[in-house]
Amino acid sequence: MENWGIVGHEWAVHLLRQALEEGELSHAYLFTGPPGVGKGTLAKALASALLCQGDPRPCGKCRSCHLVASGNHPDLFWVQPESEAGRLKVEQVRELQRHLSLTPNMAHHRVAVLDRFDQATPSAANALLKTLEEPPDFVVLILLAPDTDSLLPTIVSRCQVVPLRPLPLPQIAAALQTRWGVEAETARLLAHLSGGRLGWAVRAATEPDLLRRRQQRIDEMVALLRAPLTDRFRYAAELARDPAATQEALDIWTGWWRDILLLTGGVEEDQTGESRLTHLDQQARLEQMAAQFTPAQAVARIQAIRLAMDRLRRNANPQLTLEVLLGFDL
Numbered sequence: 436m437e438n439w440g441i442v443g444h445e446w447a448v449h450l451l452r453q454a455l456e457e458g459e460l461s462h463a464y465l466f467t468g469p470p471g472v473g474k475g476t477l478a479k480a481l482a483s484a485l486l487c488q489g490d491p492r493p494c495g496k497c498r499s500c501h502l503v504a505s506g507n508h509p510d511l512f513w514v515q516p517e518s519e520a521g522r523l524k525v526e527q528v529r530e531l532q533r534h535l536s537l538t539p540n541m542a543h544h545r546v547a548v549l550d551r552f553d554q555a556t557p558s559a560a561n562a563l564l565k566t567l568e569e570p571p572d573f574v575v576l577i578l579l580a581p582d583t584d585s586l587l588p589t590i591v592s593r594c595q596v597v598p599l600r601p602l603p604l605p606q607i608a609a610a611l612q613t614r615w616g617v618e619a620e621t622a623r624l625l626a627h628l629s630g631g632r633l634g635w636a637v638r639a640a641t642e643p644d645l646l647r648r649r650q651q652r653i654d655e656m657v658a659l660l661r662a663p664l665t666d667r668f669r670y671a672a673e674l675a676r677d678p679a680a681t682q683e684a685l686d687i688w689t690g691w692w693r694d695i696l697l698l699t700g701g702v703e704e705d706q707t708g709e710s711r712l713t714h715l716d717q718q719a720r721l722e723q724m725a726a727q728f729t730p731a732q733a734v735a736r737i738q739a740i741r742l743a744m745d746r747l748r749r750n751a752n753p754q755l756t757l758e759v760l761l762g763f764d765l
């Protein structure tokens with residue numbers, strides 16, 4: 436399978452493949468990158484390669500490869516928070532450790548993927564440290580997180596970090612067309628909206644609700660700009676109850692203001708004439724808004740949203756943070 440069947444991230448596949456072939460694989464990897472960039476896909480491919488009974492590995496055809504693909508391989512353990520907004524708990528890590536202490540069932544390895552490990556509770560992270568310090572010989576751990584800053588330094592230092600970056604937009608558009616049968620114009624729009632995250636683009640292509648929700652968040656934010664303070668505070672209080680939705684809304688709003696900034700600066704196209712805008716399908720509406728702001732005002736709004744994201748990461752009060760942002764800074 437060329438590039439392990441993965442779109443993009445060629446250097447990461449090359450690095451892992453080489454380590455595998457030379458028998459120099461680390462006991463612990465940390466794949467970082469924004470949600471939907473391909474961390475889970477790469478983790479699954481590495482697990483396939485480790486557990487495969489065919490040649491070259493992963494062959495995609497043997498029983499092991501099929502079991503990994505269907506999520507049923509007895510030597511692969513996938514641990515993640517139980518809900519979208521939930522934490523990864525110490526009990527989950529302890530249960531995993533019991534599995535990892537037993538010798539492999541079918542293969543020569545036992546592989547554990549710890550998805551969204553930035554959401555691990557402090558006691559869960561500390562519990563995992565033990566395994567990271569003295570892993571059984573046959574164990575390979577793969578941690579997934581948006582970045583290294585969100586994890587304990589003691590965790591990061593024991594892993595080989597593989598940072599996954601967003602893919603070039605034309606690569607996303609091409610993959611959507613050839614692999615998922617998306618029509619050319621839609622593929623281009625989804626590539627731009629995805630910001631280089633193929634997983635997100637594929638989800639958007641298959642779940643129309645995702646685009647509808649996205650549009651709704653933009654419409655709400657634009658409407659709030661003219662709304663009385665009481666309405667903005669009410670919206671802030673409501674949104675603050677859902678941390679995942681808050682994160683998603685702040686991401687979307689950042690993209691919207693970035694588009695406005697590009698238009699106020701007159702730099703919405705790159706040297707080749709390709710649009711730099713995220714919201715390709717809403718250029719007229721963006722231009723209308725851009726006419727009302729200076730570049731500096733657009734920058735100030737992007738910075739205000741980033742500051743809010745930063746505060747939330749450091750466990751600031753969500754309602755208060757959103758009230759400040761929506762009430763005064765946007």
Ligand SMILES: [Zn+2]
Nearest residue numbers: 487494497500
């Ligand atoms: Zn195989």
